[in-house]
Amino acid sequence: MSGMNDRLNREPESITGAPEKMNFWRNLGMIRPIAWVLAIAFFVCLQLVFWLAVFPNSDPAEMAKTPIGVRALLSTLAATVMMVWVLLVGFVYADSKRRGMRHVMWTLLAAFVPNAIGIILYFLLRDPLPSPCPKCSQLVRGSFAFCPHCGAELLRACRVCGKKLEPGWMNCAHCGAPTAQPTRAA
Numbered sequence: 001m002s003g004m005n006d007r008l009n010r011e012p013e014s015i016t017g018a019p020e021k022m023n024f025w026r027n028l029g030m031i032r033p034i035a036w037v038l039a040i041a042f043f044v045c046l047q048l049v050f051w052l053a054v055f056p057n058s059d060p061a062e063m064a065k066t067p068i069g070v071r072a073l074l075s076t077l078a079a080t081v082m083m084v085w086v087l088l089v090g091f092v093y094a095d096s097k098r099r100g101m102r103h104v105m106w107t108l109l110a111a112f113v114p115n116a117i118g119i120i121l122y123f124l125l126r127d128p129l130p131s132p133c134p135k136c137s138q139l140v141r142g143s144f145a146f147c148p149h150c151g152a153e154l155l156r157a158c159r160v161c162g163k164k165l166e167p168g169w170m171n172c173a174h175c176g177a178p179t180a181q182p183t184r185a186a
């Protein structure tokens with residue numbers, strides 16, 4: 001983890017994207033061109049597999065009962081699922097990198113854990129978006145207690161157990177110690 005902190009200190013420009021809420025179209029725009037190319041390639045390949053290998057080698061009697069429109073629907077549906085999955089993996093890569101998370105690990109999990117479990121886990125566990133430091137306005141990861149650029153305190157730490165206190169807490173939620181005054185809004 002410390003290696004990543006160092007990287008974040010050296011390359012603040014690696015955190016791209018504004019801290020405000022991202023809408024769907026801007027999320028789509030974050031996906032790298034290579035992921036789009038891969039997604040389209042997967043779509044075309046899966047269509048080819050269906051029309052050149054699966055349908056011709058299926059039981060002819062069974063195939064005769066399946067109208068061509070249904071076959072087209074089936075192959076397009078399967079190819080679209082594949083394409084969306086590749087795009088989601090591409091999104092996990094871009095989004096986890098932007099959030100300063102371990103993006104290689106998350107991209108591999110999203111790509112190779114079956115049944116999209118890696119992708120679901122990513123959306124459940126991802127770190128908050130970086131937000132600007134109130135003092136130097138550099139983008140800082142949401143989980144940081146201090147600004148790595150200017151050292152400003154972003155979240156107060158408990159005097160007793162040292163864990164981070166969230167804004168508005170009168171008592172530490174980790175050890176119960178009073179916080180003396182309500183923690184200021186971050």
Ligand SMILES: [Zn+2]
Nearest residue numbers: 133136147150
């Ligand atoms: Zn700062």
Ligand SMILES: [Zn+2]
Nearest residue numbers: 158161172175
């Ligand atoms: Zn505490």
